[in-house]
Every structure is written in C-alpha cells, then in structure tokens.
Amino acid sequence: MAVIETEVKKWGNSFGIVIPKETIERENIREKMKIKIIIVKESRKALKSSFGIGKGKIIKSGQQIKDELRRELY
16 A cells, blocks of 8 residues: 655646655556545645544543553554
8 A cells, every 4th residue: 555645736627646756666556457545635724623523432541541552453
C-alpha cells in the first residue's frame, strides 16, 4: 500500500491524477491493472471537526490505555 499526495488536473471533460513514477515502480503497477484509490480531501474544516470528537467519551487515562496495549502486544 502506498500513500501519496497529488493534485487533481482537468483533462478534457474529466479530472485525473498523476501517480509518481517511484510509486508505480515500488508498487509494481502495470497498464490496465485495477487499483483502488481512497480519496481524502484536504480540509481544515474536516480536521477541525475531528478534534474533540471523543471528549467526554473516553474515561480511561492515557497511561491506562498504554498499559492495556502493552499487555495485548507482549
């Protein structure tokens, strides 16, 4: 899986993106290969709304959460 940041460009009546050569080589992408693209718009509003989303819902301290994760991993 690769995560890249690219710009949408207008091509005729459509829009398109360019996948960098390094990503194509690293992911071994070939012509007519089907790939899935997840689109995440860059938006300060979306980011701002996600902050504080768990406020009042998380009742454990950060240390308690870390301790639980360590027990599960090790």
